[in-house]
Amino acid sequence: MMTLYNLIAGYCGRNVSPSVSGRIKYGSMIAIIGPNGIGKSTLLKTLAGLLPPVSGRLEFGKKGRPRMGYLPQNRNIDPYFPLTVFDVVSMGCWPRINLLKRLNQHQRAVIWRSLGQVKLLDVLNQYIETLSGGQVQRMLFARILAQQASLILLDEPFQGIDINTCKIMIRAVNLLCRRGCTVIAALHNNNEFITEYFPNTLLLTCSRSIWNSSI
Numbered sequence: 001m002m003t004l005y006n007l008i009a010g011y012c013g014r015n016v017s018p019s020v021s022g023r024i025k026y027g028s029m030i031a032i033i034g035p036n037g038i039g040k041s042t043l044l045k046t047l048a049g050l051l052p053p054v055s056g057r058l059e060f061g062k063k064g065r066p067r068m069g070y071l072p073q074n075r076n077i078d079p080y081f082p083l084t085v086f087d088v089v090s091m092g093c094w095p096r097i098n099l100l101k102r103l104n105q106h107q108r109a110v111i112w113r114s115l116g117q118v119k120l121l122d123v124l125n126q127y128i129e130t131l132s133g134g135q136v137q138r139m140l141f142a143r144i145l146a147q148q149a150s151l152i153l154l155d156e157p158f159q160g161i162d163i164n165t166c167k168i169m170i171r172a173v174n175l176l177c178r179r180g181c182t183v184i185a186a187l188h189n190n191n192e193f194i195t196e197y198f199p200n201t202l203l204l205t206c207s208r209s210i211w212n213s214s215i
C-alpha cells in the first residue's frame with residue numbers, strides 16, 4: 001500500500017530523520033521508535049503528507065493516498081469551548097458531510113460505535129470541560145475511529161494516560177488492523193506496549209533506520 005524509497009524527513013530542506021526505505025502492507029501495525037529528537041514525529045508528519053520529504057519519495061498503490069487519520073503529539077483542544085463529546089467525535093465525519101446537511105443515520109451509527117469502542121458512551125452528552133485527561137485522549141481517539149480511515153498515524157498516543165485507557169485504545173487499534181487498516185505509531189523506546197502489541201518496528205538512529213530490530 002505504501003512504499004518508501006530512501007525517504008528523509010525534515011524541515012526546510014534540513015535532514016532530520018535518517019533515510020528510510022521499505023514497503024508497508026495493508027493491515028500492518030508499526031511502531032516508529034528511537035530516542036528523543038531523532039525525527040519520529042517529523043517522519044510521521046511526512047507520511048501524513050503534512051511535510052514534503054527532504055529527499056527520497058513515498059508512493060502509494062494504484063488507489064492513491066488512502067483516507068488518513070492523524071493524531072498529533074500536541075493535542076491542543078480548548079476545554080472551555082461549548083462542545084459535547086458527541087460533537088467532537090462527529091467531527092471525524094465532517095469530510096464526508098455537506099456543511100448544510102445533518103449527520104445521517106449511518107454516520108450517527110459510526111459515531112456511536114467509535115464512542116463504544118473507547119468506552120465513552122456514558123459521557124457522550126457531557127461538555128468537554130468536564131472530562132478527565134484520559135477521557136479527552138479517548139475522545140480524540142474516537143474521532144479518529146469515526147473518520148473510518150484506512151491509514152492511521154498516531155504520535156505518542158499513550159503519553160500520560162493510565163494502563164486501562166492504553167489497553168482500551170490498543171484493543172481498538174488491533175481491531176482496525178484486523179479489518180485491513182494500517183496503523184503507524186511513534187512511540188518512546190521504553191513504551192511497554194511495543195513488544196507486546198506491535199508486531200513491526202522501525203527504529204530510527206542517527207545514522208540509519210532499522211526495521212524490526214529488538215529494542
Ligand SMILES: Nc1ncnc2c1ncn2[C@@H]1O[C@H](COP(=O)(O)OP(=O)(O)OP(=O)(O)O)[C@@H](O)[C@H]1O
Binds near residue numbers: 011016039041
Ligand atoms: N517545526 C519545526 N521546524 C524545525 N525543526 C523542528 C520542527 N519541529 C521539530 N523540529 C526539530 O526536528 C528534530 C526532530 O524532532 P521530532 O519531534 O521529529 O523528534 P522525535 O523523535 O519525535 O522526538 P520526541 O521523542 O522528543 O517526541 C528536533 O531537533 C526538533 O527540534
